Amino acid sequence: MTLETAPPRVLYAHPASLTDRASHYCPGCGHGIVHRLIAELIDELDLGERAIGVASVGCSVFIYDYLDIDFVEAPHGRAPAVATGVRRLRPDAFVFTYQGDGDLAAIGTAEIVHAAARGERIAIVFVNNGVYGMTGGQMAPTSLLGQRTTSTPAGRDPTLAGYPIPITEMLALVPGVSYAARGSVADPATIGRTKGYLRRAFEAQLRGEGLSIVEILSTCPVGWGMTAPEAMEHLARVVVETYPTGVIVDRRQPHPPQEA
Amino acid sequence: MTTLSRSGRPAAAAPPTLMKGNDAMAEAAIQAGCDAYFGYPITPQAELLEWMARRMPELGRVFVQAESELGAINMALGAAATGARVLVSSSSPGISLMAEGMSYLAGSELPLVLVNVMRGGPGLGSIGPAQSDYFQATKGHGHGDYRVPVLAPASIAEAADLVAEAFTLAERYRTPVIVLVDGVIGQAMEPIVPDWRHPARVPGGWELTGAAGRPARVVRSLHLRPEDLEAHNDHLQAKFATIAEREMRWAAESLDDAEVAIVAYGTAARVARTAIERARDDGVRVGLFRPISLWPFPSRELATRVRRLRAVVVVELSAGQMVEDVRLAVAGDVPVFFHGRTGGVVPTPGEVVEAVRRAWALTAPVDADEPDPVQLVYG
Numbered sequence: 001m002t003l004e005t006a007p008p009r010v011l012y013a014h015p016a017s018l019t020d021r022a023s024h025y026c027p028g029c030g031h032g033i034v035h036r037l038i039a040e041l042i043d044e045l046d047l048g049e050r051a052i053g054v055a056s057v058g059c060s061v062f063i064y065d066y067l068d069i070d071f072v073e074a075p076h077g078r079a080p081a082v083a084t085g086v087r088r089l090r091p092d093a094f095v096f097t098y099q100g101d102g103d104l105a106a107i108g109t110a111e112i113v114h115a116a117a118r119g120e121r122i123a124i125v126f127v128n129n130g131v132y133g134m135t136g137g138q139m140a141p142t143s144l145l146g147q148r149t150t151s152t153p154a155g156r157d158p159t160l161a162g163y164p165i166p167i168t169e170m171l172a173l174v175p176g177v178s179y180a181a182r183g184s185v186a187d188p189a190t191i192g193r194t195k196g197y198l199r200r201a202f203e204a205q206l207r208g209e210g211l212s213i214v215e216i217l218s219t220c221p222v223g224w225g226m227t228a229p230e231a232m233e234h235l236a237r238v239v240v241e242t243y244p245t246g247v248i249v250d251r252r253q254p255h256p257p258q259e260a
Numbered sequence: 261m262t263t264l265s266r267s268g269r270p271a272a273a274a275p276p277t278l279m280k281g282n283d284a285m286a287e288a289a290i291q292a293g294c295d296a297y298f299g300y301p302i303t304p305q306a307e308l309l310e311w312m313a314r315r316m317p318e319l320g321r322v323f324v325q326a327e328s329e330l331g332a333i334n335m336a337l338g339a340a341a342t343g344a345r346v347l348v349s350s351s352s353p354g355i356s357l358m359a360e361g362m363s364y365l366a367g368s369e370l371p372l373v374l375v376n377v378m379r380g381g382p383g384l385g386s387i388g389p390a391q392s393d394y395f396q397a398t399k400g401h402g403h404g405d406y407r408v409p410v411l412a413p414a415s416i417a418e419a420a421d422l423v424a425e426a427f428t429l430a431e432r433y434r435t436p437v438i439v440l441v442d443g444v445i446g447q448a449m450e451p452i453v454p455d456w457r458h459p460a461r462v463p464g465g466w467e468l469t470g471a472a473g474r475p476a477r478v479v480r481s482l483h484l485r486p487e488d489l490e491a492h493n494d495h496l497q498a499k500f501a502t503i504a505e506r507e508m509r510w511a512a513e514s515l516d517d518a519e520v521a522i523v524a525y526g527t528a529a530r531v532a533r534t535a536i537e538r539a540r541d542d543g544v545r546v547g548l549f550r551p552i553s554l555w556p557f558p559s560r561e562l563a564t565r566v567r568r569l570r571a572v573v574v575v576e577l578s579a580g581q582m583v584e585d586v587r588l589a590v591a592g593d594v595p596v597f598f599h600g601r602t603g604g605v606v607p608t609p610g611e612v613v614e615a616v617r618r619a620w621a622l623t624a625p626v627d628a629d630e631p632d633p634v635q636l637v638y639g
Binding site: 049050052054068072073074075081082083085087088089092093094110114118 | 340477478
């Protein structure tokens, strides 16, 4: 009797477009996970030679050290405007921004709202960890009510510091947005779903549709004053109560009929 | 050089055309091969944006009306990062908003041409013509140790030429370049011969196109390691030194026999010309030194030309900004007087003649027993 064995199949490997550079992110930070998802999609959608990324200000500005594609660095909040300039001049490029919540939902609100209004053909990867990580853990526009930060030491009080801003829901109202979804890095299943959102957002750009955005809830253990496991737990149980995950709007055109 | 008229026909026999300054600068940029324009409406430059809104789509080029000057300058940053020839324009308050982007463009070494049609300030100020952004253009705008070339035309034809020249400088040195005009040059109409310039493109090798068949490129201004940033700054400073050495531009008029020199740029130089004619009719030999590049400031040439004169009178549509560079240039060798008007008021030739006469009188050879009138002026 002969034992038949299937040939080995690669289930998990280092994406070609992810560099070998050691991560500078803190333990428990979600940026590394999101970077990897983008790298996997760049490989799977064969975007390595046509992708131009726009890095923004915050911990993730160094994304260009990890993704082996062309990048331009934007001033704080201005990534959607920079991406507009890139894409208008390079209509064949795949252009995306990678922005944090301070960048996109505070200082960069005008740029993201009007890029959405114009229906710019850019994908937005919006990583929301509810805190300004790079500058030492100050309140972000997305910080939860009651959240203690270095600029809300008694917890975020809405009478003094306002409410968390549901910016992705707000953007989803704009007709120029082809796709908006919110994912998370809380656990492997959610990460898998989040990759699906990113794939749809990226594919929308390959098909010339309007601005697509995926908000990804993420962690900042240092900024939150938690251990890495506590931060993941907090993300999965508490943060999602303010920011429910799922597809928020999908205005993508139906796929063209597949060739047989 | 192929010369095209505004309609695209050969311009061999093209007659002079009456054009508004803003329109002429816009068309000059188009003829110079501008690939993309980004702007936001503001008086007194709005016609430039409107001209581009009509012409750029006709030519299959990029025009975007941005949500703000911040949006416009950052769209320009992205477009410039792809190696495109990019124009932005605004007026004083809008330039303040663009200052952030200018710092990033300078730090990232991206070419760009920015037209500032200056109005009165500070704050909202007025919409009248002014030259009160000289400090901003030549000494600063955004944060950080950097300079950008600043070109100041004194006529609409020269404005059109300098817009084309600015693209050459921008690409040669990978830097933003400012074309600084006051509201008169933006708004007035003058006949210009449509002899447009078509500057050759400077090869890149750094632009973002997607990393096909080459290593990935990053256009950036962040260098967190102090040693890295210092090396980058040393490189920028060496570039600025080269620009300062090679790109000084100026014009001298009626200076050969002059005893007094007026130093003025832009519309102030136009007023000065009329004043010079009148003063000469009255027997005061006055000439004009007109800086065309405000940075690099033509200090050497100015000092050489005016050092032995009796007096220098600086005329500006400001409370006195370029006058500081004039004083630095002549280093006390000749008394420097100033006459300026602000808020959108343009000095009259009569006022300038008066300022020249005053300088003339105050620099009269003094009796040893009398107090030195120049010392009275300087305190």
